[in-house]
Amino acid sequence: MIRDAVPDPTRTGPAARGADPRADALLDPDIVPTAPSAPRRPTSDRRVLLTGGTGFLGAFLLRELLDRTDDDVWCLVRADSPQHARRRLQETMRRYLLWDTDTAARIVPVAGDLTRPRLGLAPRSWSRLAERVDVVQHCGARVGHVAGYAPLRDANVRGTAEVLRLACADHVKPVHFVSTAALSGDPADPAGRPPPSGPGATGYVTSKWVAERLVHQAGERGVPVAVYRPGRIGGHSVTGACQLDDAIWNLVRAVVLLGAVPDAAASRVSFTPVDHVARAIVRRHPDIPSGAPVRYLLNSAAMPLRTLLEHVARRFPLAVVPPDEWCARLWDARHGHDGALTRASLLLTSYRALLDGTARPPVADPRGDPAEADETGVGCPPLDGGLIDAHLDYFESVGFLPAAAPRFPA
Template sequence: MHHPDPTTDAVLDPGIVPDGTASAAGPARHVLLTGATGFLGAFLLRELLDRADADVWCLVRADSDHHAASRLREAMRRYLIWDDRSAGRVIPVAGDLTAPDLGLTPARWAELAERIDAVQHAGAQVGHAAPYAALRAANVYGTQEIIRLACERRGKPLSFISTAAVPGDPADRTAAPPPPGRPGGGYVTGKWVAERLVRQAGDRGLPVRIHRPGRISGHSVTGACQLDDGIWHFVRAIALLGLAPVVAAPDGGGPAVSFSPVDYVARAIVHMSAQDTGPAPLRYLVNHSRMPLSDLIGHVAKRYAVSYVSRDTWLERLWQARHRYDGALLKAGVLVKYYRALLTGTGRPPTADDRDTVRDLAGTGITCPPLDGALIGVYLDYFQSAGFLPVPPTHLNRESPARG
């Protein structure tokens, strides 16, 4: 079986170079956004519509533009951010990141190449356990096709959404890809490759910026959040089982969590994308506020009155109950290895140097809210309203702590 080499993939097609000069400075009138049906992508779309007068062309995997429009509305309504008043500036484009020419007809490709002034590339295929080979078409080849489109007719500023889990500087051509075998390793490796393609496009004259957000949480006011994040499945498991694992406090070297509300991340990316990239296009988006995992568990325990058991006992109970509660714990059950790393504080991403981000956002009023009990309360309220968490105190069929 052939295993693709990320280092070989991380070489941009030499024929991809910007045509003519880059788009003129100033607000973009037409922006191409990928990934708009995803979590961060939907909020990027909302931010682009709110902060600028641009039309936003949204590349969506769909059978038709009509189907693409339906998917966009569904995603934005799911996250409580659909607004009929700005719907006329959303232009759906049916396409496919895994296909040559993004799955576009020659006429549609030419139209985008001519009209688009800037590109926000947030689209990616995500798979926690998927190997690099399974994600390569969308996350590597798709990025190369986006770069090709950004270079055609004239250079269009390209903003690429990566992840803080990617190690090193994409300008380092000698660096080795991330080691395989880690949870999410295939996704991180794909982003590592894609970053290098984007950076090479920058070296050839395309204005580029690479954003590396850390863990992204729900909206800081509404709590609207994706329901497929390991940390929230961890919270759900505690609430449903009525059991919480005992973890060390921070002064004892216990693990901590950190995440940035999606509205902050989207607003910061849209603002920074409109600025001159300068010689260092890499920007981290992280929350300097960290919460001990024991405190997060404590906030959940107050709401659900759970009992505490040892870490190993909790993991065992989770695995045993993974098929109960109408399958609600199945996702949590298959992430047991992730939880073991979370509970022991291992597997943390590299430290993020966000000094350039702090400088870019100085004086803008764009700040990351602190990670505190009030914010966690907003999220728990949302998860209850969405049916992801039970509404206390109707909490039946709880695992009995007496058997721990």
């Protein structure tokens, strides 16, 4: 059990203790296996619990589990009923071009809530889930990169604790936990290791720091656990299907809507296609080797921001302006375009650092290149114009970007 979770004695009262990440990083003593692992079921009868299936990476994990295993996938979804949960899953998978009627029968929707005790399930539903599930893929989280720790605590910290409680109930279940590459070091850091601090220590990162420590303690108590730390996740390597709240793509959107591209410095950007991240995680499913290390899922390649914006300029008419002028235009237009630039304007400080070359370079870890984990033997596709065009095509198809002017051969 880690010792850096001792509550700070300078804080008093339940509310103060509840808002303290160091205090939250102590797993409840009653979350402990009460029975050994159940005998392995035949592959055709295995069941996995997936959280976060209505999120971006979670939807691709669901698709990967359906395509590469024979498992039935029980999906915990915040919903009023199983029917509502199924609709939400179907809507998400259609949004990312993933829905397949041939495998839909293997999806078992479970209406629940990560933020509530025992995942918001009635006692009978909880017992049934604990008895029937064989392995857990825990991807569910509230992201909120501009939010503080407190608003994210229930979903990301308490939710993880309840998932671990389920993993210990009836029989022990391996837990695959999705964290973030914004963290470094081992969850079993020596006593006294403080929560993250500095420019990158958002409430989200802090909540993942706490959750990792809970997962580590469950591992010490006998639960097989694995931790995955993905970096920036991009769209699908072929379809370009992508989440719409990423900072880089909101920068691209702002460039297009403003009709101006900043003359960027030599900053570099990197992302890993979401299908490669999902494949790297599912490749280790369901078994977890004893003492499985934290695994980074990062792309070792990077692209100059200038090159990325040049690909955008080939599709849309854009004027090149100095970075300061572009930032001023974004700020002045933050309430225009029917609110389409609101998110980009909130990220203006980050964009200034990216444009002037002072932003932190992309993180790369040789242990985590998904190319090594791709069972097909094919590594991540290059960060080139073809991959960027796939993203831009998708953004146009869903209305995130306006349709580009028709391009004719010279």
